[in-house]
Amino acid sequence: MSGEAATIADASAAGHGEAMSEPHCPRLGRIIDALGSTLLRRVAGPVTTDRPVGSVSIYDPADGVDVAADGLLLGVGVADSATATMLLAELRRRGAAALLLKAPMDEAVRQAADAAGITVLEVSRATSWEQLVFLLRTLIDLPERGDAAAEYPSGDLFQLANAIGALLDAPITIEDRSSRVLAFSSGQDRTDEGRVQTVLGRQVPAQYQRLLLEQGVFREIYRSREPVYIPALAEGFKPRTAIAVRAGEDVLGSLWAVVSEPLTEHRRRAFTEATKIVALHLLRDRAGRTADARPRAELVARLLEQTGNPADTARRLGIGGRSVCVLALELDAPDEDCDEVARAAEIRRVADALALHLSALHPSAAATMLGEMVYGLLPLPGSCDGESTAQRVATDFLERMGARTVLHIGIGRAVGEPCDIIRSRADADCVLRILRERGRGNRLATVRSVRPDLMLACLAEAAELDDRPYGDAVARLLRYDAEHRGDLTGTLAAYLEAFGDITKAATAVHVHPNTFRYRLTRLCEVGGLDLTDPDARFEAQIDLRLHRLHRSRTAAEPARSH
Template structure:
């Protein structure tokens, strides 16, 4: 493990720059260690761990800010969207609590700043200014900025911003929008593609200078490669072509960024495997569950398991790439992490599992269902998926049962051919039992028996539809008119068929046990 300092509030503010965040009121030094990013919800209990940054959505008045400062404990900072009401009471409260109040630029969304802060924290151990470790993309971006005397972004193949340097306020509005959204806006991507700039960039091993429109400052970019594989690119905002010396500096920087991206890819895979292994141990609920939960930093009491799976068609798992499933799981983990700091999610096989702590007694399943429904609403058509929700587990020893519940609910949704649906285990309990019974029947190679068997044999031999007639009658709860309409025959014809099937099968329709037996066989074996 590294013994370098972890992320400090001062370092994060310097990396983000005044384009996004600035300090509204400071208690003094900003060397507080930042441990995570959390979103304020006035309807939820405020559980902010030490060193957390709270995004105070909807808070702008001085009395609201003071109340939050009293409630957050030893937090690193509270972020409030500008313009905000900062008066002497707020300044006094900041000095008393030692919690900084930060101002978020009006142009940024809360989703953007949450993603920015979490990506900075996910970079690993951030160093203090003056140190430039080789595994910090933001430090590399700042170093390239200094070499080129121009603001820089490092982007992946999809034009998502992986890191950026300072001095972005010197660039044009398009670059500022790119940094805030962590993604090159679609209209700029389309313009670059139409002019063939991406083709030039990925075909050349040298920097490519791009002359753009009058309202956009020109760019110079170089592809980041690993052999023949394009990993991403470095973009600098410039007003004229680079000198030969600076072009070489950009080429050399691309090689260093390539090594870092490869290292991050390998490290991310390792961390994901470790996280999946630890969460699998928690879900198993054995003797090692407590230690695994401790290493993951998740709660150990009043837990609920959610099982999420992509659902684009019956063969979704076979056709989905690993990267698609992992992006879906990452989004799922971000969602549950924003709801509760002691939640965790990881991909186990083709299913993304989440362990979600619950607060209030008596409302466990409705809250879990709302969390799952909210996630599916947010990802929308980008990730068509189903989520099964297990029953509440009072402690880690019951987590395995909650996981089994979630798996069974998810299986019911797959059997229905559903997509974009959330199901709690209690809501699909009977369907789940029928699927389990069907598994047992198939494992023991059992076949229909008794009256139902005789009806099926008669239909096969004579081409009749007596089994369908019986199903319609039972589904209509004995209503002959409704049942006959369902199979498109006259009511008298239906009555004749009903009499005929009882004679052939020996079924006593007045016997509730006999009706139950034949209905179960119909559900398990089909018509």
């Protein structure tokens, strides 16, 4: 190991002597230092930085306080001092480590924190709770990787980022190939808006990724073995220096430093040497995640395919007794010249990213791949609207994946029994099919949001089995339109959708109301249709929607066949 690498390793290992004696209990001070003022700060209670921290819990008013000794409690939704004071008293009784809140602290809460001997940390309002949960669990779990951590004198990634930042005198981020932030150093508040958004979101924002792609920055970084200096991309931005982290020819990620000018030769060497130590961490973490994720993915597949005992499988996954929602994801239909290997790699990347995203929300959440489909199991809080919660989670995931990954997500119903998870999967698959039929621009939907289309799909299947897809009236109109190149069915659809408002319907099809009245009379003659009969109107509207569904499916089939 060279001098620079040794210096980094020594710096990042500093202060580890005490922590190594209790590898399963990181200290509160280490967590505060790692997250820094960008995410949270101590505002009340004692400065117990050497306090061990063993878990993270979320306060749910419906379930009461459930926090372990030496645990952190996240006061989600706590906005009044009375509730905060109550929580502090309960945390003292349970021997917890700290309370995390977003609301400003008043004097009553500060006094209660001092009396209870509980540290209160204020969370930045720009930080989502799910992001914070992931960060905290990452910091707590890192020492739990066992004795393998002792093989690397560099400590965890956050300490390593701080050590590299100290040598370069620059704020550092360690990112993976998808521009997700794995760790960051202190001092991010001295950078620029782009870096702050990156740290808070744990992902380089989509607009900045596009800038980097358009200017060929990623291509240059991944081709070079040396640090690459990147001038300010836009007004208000500071320059960067970045370098790829490699294992042989495999690019694992990258290191990014916010700088005011190109690095000196000495610092360039230090930055280059640092990638070797970071690579060891990323390889170790990749191996650990793969070993942990594989059996969980297999269990998820069992539930989704209803093989084995669903109750036992759910228990092994840690979701027994909880409501669960299935998310089904697929990439946009491939182009004719699509690289199959690249597409398979992209599907794997989506599956890994989804597993990471869901694990930040619940430790028992999991994801798996079945063919070209990616599925996620999301455990839900007991007192929430399951579909709405899953929709927020899916929307956030789409935003984090960015515009360059064209994904569609179908969300199934919330189910309470393991044996019903297959029904939630069937829902999610049907929702995806409807999104495909609607075409580009439709990226996410729930069962509730597409219920009319789902009902039509059921009717379409029943009609196909009966070999009589349309009623007599609509069937006659369709034959007439085909033979005479007319659009009487379009006139009928406009009339029904306008609830019989001639003026509105005529405007929709861009004709004069008198012309529309003539066409309406003509279609009633051709189709033998009595529009004064509510049952006839209802049957015609269903038949027209079934016809529209059939056309959209026929048009979608060639794209899916590639």
